[in-house]
Amino acid sequence: MEEDEWTGEFNPMADPEERKHLLSVLDSFRSYRRLAHYNTTHLRRRAFYSLPSAHWTLLSQPPFSVLDSLSHLDDLIDSNAELAEAIFCAGFQAFVAPGLDSEQVASIVPDKYAHGPFQIFSAVMDHLGAKGTANDSEKARSCVNQFYREWSAEGSAEREKCFVPVLSTLVSEYSSRRAKDKELQKKDIKVLVPGAGLGRLIFDICKAGYSVEGNEISYHEIMASSLALNHMSKTGQFRIAPFALNCSNHLSRTDQFRTYKIPDVHPASELSEGDNGNMSMSTGDFIVLYSKPEYKHAFNAIATVFFIDTAPNVIRYIEAVQNCLKPGGIWINLGPLLWHHTSRIQDPHEEDADDRKNAYKSEDIGIADPGSVEITDEEVVALVQHFGFNIEKHEPGAVETGYITNPRSMLQSTYRASFWVARKE
Structure with a gap:
């Protein structure tokens, strides 16, 4: 399979509704790390510290070590995010990059972001006004998990x-x-x-x-x-x-x-x-x-x-x-x-x-x-x-x-x- 097989004759970036949906999907993978940290560990830490102080103090210590577990969970989110961001980069290169030229990208991407594909592609996404929906974000999370079923x-x-x-x-x-x-x-x-x-x-x-x-x-x-x-x-x-x-x-x-x-x-x-x-x-x-x-x-x-x-x-x-x-x-x-x-x-x-x-x-x-x-x-x-x-x-x-x-x-x-x-x- 070659990369150009994914684009075909239809250009989704040329159709306004399809473009909006495609950018939402790309953003859902791009935003995996941020949303997972917020929804999974940030909110749980906030709820944890809302417990009576004697209770969260107890649960912070062994054998419970809830705060240590949340820190470990943050590390695992980062590991999952590496896959999500790789999907984002592959998708961007297949669907968005063919319609861009180097001068256009240079005008969009600040020099400080021009050191890695993810940062460059992400800056272009911001320029294009990409915004993922909650539904697409949930699908991105499920898609990462699906690799367990199909490729582990x-x-x-x-x-x-x-x-x-x-x-x-x-x-x-x-x-x-x-x-x-x-x-x-x-x-x-x-x-x-x-x-x-x-x-x-x-x-x-x-x-x-x-x-x-x-x-x-x-x-x-x-x-x-x-x-x-x-x-x-x-x-x-x-x-x-x-x-x-x-x-x-x-x-x-x-x-x-x-x-x-x-x-x-x-x-x-x-x-x-x-x-x-x-x-x-x-x-x-x-x-x-x-x-x-x-x-x-x-x-x-x-x-x-x-x-x-x-x-x-x-x-x-x-x-x-x-x-x-x-x-x-x-x-x-x-x-x-x-x-x-x-x-x-x-x-x-x-x-x-x-x-x-x-x-x-x-x-x-x-x-x-x-x-x-x-x-x-x-x-x-x-x-x-x-x-x-x-x-x-x-x-x-x-x-x-x-x-x-x-x-x-x-x-x-x-x-x-x-x-x-x-x-x-």
Whole structure:
């Protein structure tokens, strides 16, 4: 993957609304350090000193040493922030820097800030009026934690639960096709992974020898996966504490402050060795992009992991899959149904209904379509069948897994995910 693949023909900086959103995402990573210190340790110190003096004095001493723990937490925030700021720099270089020239940057950045990329990029961000939203800041925090699941050795327990069924199905599919066509190579099997996240599943599929294309709409995930796949220089480059900022349900401070090295593998080195497949990434709305005629019958397999419940209207996802999957191709799905969109009802006073219909006819707005619906696993499978797929395997509740779950926490959240394989007629 090359850096310019992330920009494509669409320039988000040229569209006012898209530019505002992109800058908000960049600022959310840039501001990780400041906001985490304020919200996690500053506010807790203030609350701690609001206790009766005899109480906070007691808790300041061993074996409690609460103030020492908050100081340690500050150090861990700084460690997490190194990753967040690396994502910011990679994202800035991919999306903002191409539109700048050296003279323009020199006019913006004071000499005292011209000694490091982060300071230079940050000064440009201030000049552009970048301001992150609270929602984007929360997504940045979650994105840093997601590296535990996708790019740490310890996160392999969750990955194996979710990725192994996909990879095993691809192995079986290739073996079946190979028996009929002895010339078939793994690279001939083209796999699409919508909702690619931080890119680990597409990396694993590529390492297994298949040609794979990931798709992602979230700028947070796009920037973070670009860092992981394109810009990491070695294994263990960063150390993160994904569970430290949540101060509840810990058995010990050791559990709370446990750190993990990422990445557990160096993607560039891994992909330069062995008989790997081809890997690419597309950005944009899955519905809009893969419903286009140029993607008709483009893939032999589609793998959706913890993805289909991001659809307000899952029928749109099914139609996009139907368009871009070859006849005889397979759709592999694994995940729960934690529907991400609550019921969305259009305000009848906002605009005339006929105007809305005409607007939607002229432009497919994909996941932003009005309305939403939440259905059951049985109903999802029935819909898939309705649109011309044969269900070859359906194992509801068969895969028990967490999602960025701290195995040492007193609170454990477990999904009983559904796993199914459907073949397009």
